[in-house]
Amino acid sequence: MKIICIGRNYVAHARELDNEVPSAPVFFLKPETALVTSNRPFPYPGFSGDVHHEVEVVVRMRRTGSRIRKEDAGSYFNELGVGIDFTARDLQARAKEKGLPWEIAKAFDHSAPVSAFRPVQSLGDIHHLSFRLDRNGSTVQEGNTELMIFGFEEIISYVSGFITLQEGDLIYTGTPAGVGPVAPGDRLEAYLEGEKLMDFRVE
Numbered sequence: 786m787k788i789i790c791i792g793r794n795y796v797a798h799a800r801e802l803d804n805e806v807p808s809a810p811v812f813f814l815k816p817e818t819a820l821v822t823s824n825r826p827f828p829y830p831g832f833s834g835d836v837h838h839e840v841e842v843v844v845r846m847r848r849t850g851s852r853i854r855k856e857d858a859g860s861y862f863n864e865l866g867v868g869i870d871f872t873a874r875d876l877q878a879r880a881k882e883k884g885l886p887w888e889i890a891k892a893f894d895h896s897a898p899v900s901a902f903r904p905v906q907s908l909g910d911i912h913h914l915s916f917r918l919d920r921n922g923s924t925v926q927e928g929n930t931e932l933m934i935f936g937f938e939e940i941i942s943y944v945s946g947f948i949t950l951q952e953g954d955l956i957y958t959g960t961p962a963g964v965g966p967v968a969p970g971d972r973l974e975a976y977l978e979g980e981k982l983m984d985f986r987v988e
Contacts, residue, residue: 787954788815788897789944790841790870794934794959810935810943813887815870819897820955824985828895829969833873838967839960840918840926840975843868844937845902846956851949858938861950864902867916867975867982870957871896874966899955900975900982908978912936919974920967928961935959 877890975983
């Protein structure tokens with residue numbers, strides 16, 4: 786099982802980090818050890834002092850495919866959820882300064898909490914889904930899939946041109962503006978179309 790993450794897929798988020806808006810999907814991988822399910826706590830890592838939340842809509846692949854055409858991509862998934870791409874922003878900044886890969890800041894253990902999944906059919910228009918993240922009872926991020934630069938089908942088609950996507954793979958589709966730090970003791974709650982799908986603590 787692979788965890789594929791799309792970076793800079795919302796214009797406002799790209800701009801808040803002073804990044805260029807991409808002309809093609811930007812993606813990176815997290816290992817299976819990054820996955821956290823069932824609302825288990827997120828253990829704050831000792832190697833960073835600036836871990837940020839990035840809430841995202843997550844696609845779960847229902848079948849295997851490579852070089853998938855955009856017009857066929859919708860048949861390769863039938864469930865969506867929400868997840869958080871935790872990022873060690875201090876380590877990421879140092880890596881970017883040196884032109885180094887970001888895995889140290891993105892792919893560490895427990896950095897990819899994910900919710901239970903909902904059938905696409907139960908969500909209505911998946912290209913117009915609202916989602917948000919609350920930290921300690923206050924909303925810190927709000928987004929809508931209509932604002933993605935690259936939609937679900939385009940992401941699947943593009944990534945599968947380089948990497949075979951397999952049944953059970955997860956695709957984190959990018960975060961809206963409002964990313965920020967978390968601290969031990971924080972409570973994080975993530976919603977999709979108003980339904981709370983995640984509720985866990987930072988330890």
